Amino acid sequence: LKAGAARDHILGVAAVSGRGEAFKSGGRVVKNVTGYDLSKLMANSWGTLAVLTDVTFKVLPAAETEVTLAIRGLLDEAAVTAMALALGSSAEVSSAAHLPERIAARVAGGKHGSDAATLLRVEGFGPSVVYRIEALRKLLAKAGPLEEIAGEASKTIWRDIRDCRPFADSGTRPVWRVSMAPSEAHHMVMALRMQAAVDAFYDWQGGLVWLSMREDDPEADLLRGLIRKHGGGHATLVRASAPHRAALPVFEPPPPHLAALSARLKAEFDPKNILNPGRMAPGAGSATLVQSTEGAAS
The missing domain is CATH 3.30.70.2190 (Alpha-Beta Plaits)
Structure with a gap:
């Protein structure tokens, strides 16, 4: 499960950890406040903590x-x-x-x-x-x-x-998903365009920016530096060549204290690192489990 809208609509999960232990969190009704909220943790973990066997969602009627x-x-x-x-x-x-x-x-x-x-x-x-x-x-x-x-x-x-359709057919060009303050995002994009060839469009009132680099280089250091300069946020590398994905932090690198806490969570749920190894950080899979993610999708 990805973070975002699904995280806020998950009522409960049943799962099996990397230890081979079955567990449940949440329930089948909205009013459920007992125990740790592992359901949202699972939604943020990209399959690095457990294998989900059952998920209960809150659903809403479609608009007329x-x-x-x-x-x-x-x-x-x-x-x-x-x-x-x-x-x-x-x-x-x-x-x-x-x-x-x-x-x-x-x-x-x-x-x-x-x-x-x-x-x-x-x-x-x-x-x-x-x-x-x-x-x-x-x-x-x-x-x-x-x-x-x-x-x-x-x-x-x-x-x-x-579905980011505007950049879906651009071959192997790097694509980034950036979440930051709507009032600052367009300033960051303008600064980025001064130094790199990039296409961009905005969702969530401008708080979600999709970026497509026109060259093979994802420009990770440049992009993340500009995000920090313009108030902070998160940049996730959605698509790039295999060498770049192996060499770069795909998810926003967390502060040291969050990285340490994430590593402890990974060790508790999956001590042998058998679930999606390397998915969230090169060679680890425990990068940003507890870091706040980008929010709800459109």
Whole structure:
């Protein structure tokens, strides 16, 4: 299991540790507060602590209606401002993303053009969605040209954003998943573009940045240094060549005290290091088990 949205919707798990011991955590109902919250730990561990045999999820009903309001032609900084304004309103925007120029053409098969698109998703019952979209139109009337995208077309856009479709067909170019403060992310990307060839798009109001490097070098030190300079965050190397993945910390290197605590957890659950060895750190598999991860997915 990956961290993120799943972590917040897991009610309970049954698993087998690297010691061969079966254990359970949580339960089958929402109100369950007994014992250690091992369910969330398992969701963060990328299979390095135990083999899950049973998982209970909290599920939510699908929205009756979905409409995406697109603002066209904004630069990154203006897009972040517009997304913050929309999410701070009473329109109950459920998702906000920004696709810069040309990146927009790589979503939904290019059906919506290549101009930059700042996307705001509104979901719920039909009359409520109509009212909230109209409220957003009034709020963002001066932001730029507005376009409504409804139904299956809207779902396709957000599915492609979730799956990082714009960078899925770029061969072996390194791809990074960066989580940091939305107000700082576009500044970090601009600084990165001054020193490396990179494509980028933004989800989570700009708090999640997907980066595609145009060369084989993932530029790990440069990227992580700029993230620290702009307020801190997490950078995960999602794709790179095998030599780079073997040589670089794929996950954000944790502070020494968290690394030590993670190593102790790994030793307790999997003392012989037989579960996914090397998955979270070269030769170890225990890098960031207790470090806070990037948050909920869109």
